Amino acid sequence: MSEQDLLREQMEERMARIKMLEDLQAHPGWKLLHGEMKSQVMIRRQMDFGSRIKTIDLAFESASNRAEALGIETTMALPGTLVDEAQIELETIRSRIQEIEDERKPS
Numbered sequence: 001m002s003e004q005d006l007l008r009e010q011m012e013e014r015m016a017r018i019k020m021l022e023d024l025q026a027h028p029g030w031k032l033l034h035g036e037m038k039s040q041v042m043i044r045r046q047m048d049f050g051s052r053i054k055t056i057d058l059a060f061e062s063a064s065n066r067a068e069a070l071g072i073e074t075t076m077a078l079p080g081t082l083v084d085e086a087q088i089e090l091e092t093i094r095s096r097i098q099e100i101e102d103e104r105k106p107s
Helices: 003-026 028-048 056-104
Strands: none
16 A cells, blocks of 8 residues: 555544534534533532632542633533544644645656
8 A cells, every 4th residue: 555545544533533523513412512521510610619728628629620611611622622632633644645646747
């Protein structure tokens, strides 16, 4: 298998991955889950808002709430981040294919 064939195969894999992730983001189940996660982030932020930390236990609870909110936000953003990553990889592969084709052209 030539490098160009391998790159075309990788390109197809990235395009399939992008489609799958975009389909996930468009799915009603993901939209429902995304809305629930957004609510959970707001709840955790509200638990921290305006509370004065008087004890070490409250400090740990506050840090835990912030960490949970951040983790949920990361999960919410993950499909979009993976699409962006795959699109960058796809562009890199396309550029390499173009380089190979340019190298083969007579000067």
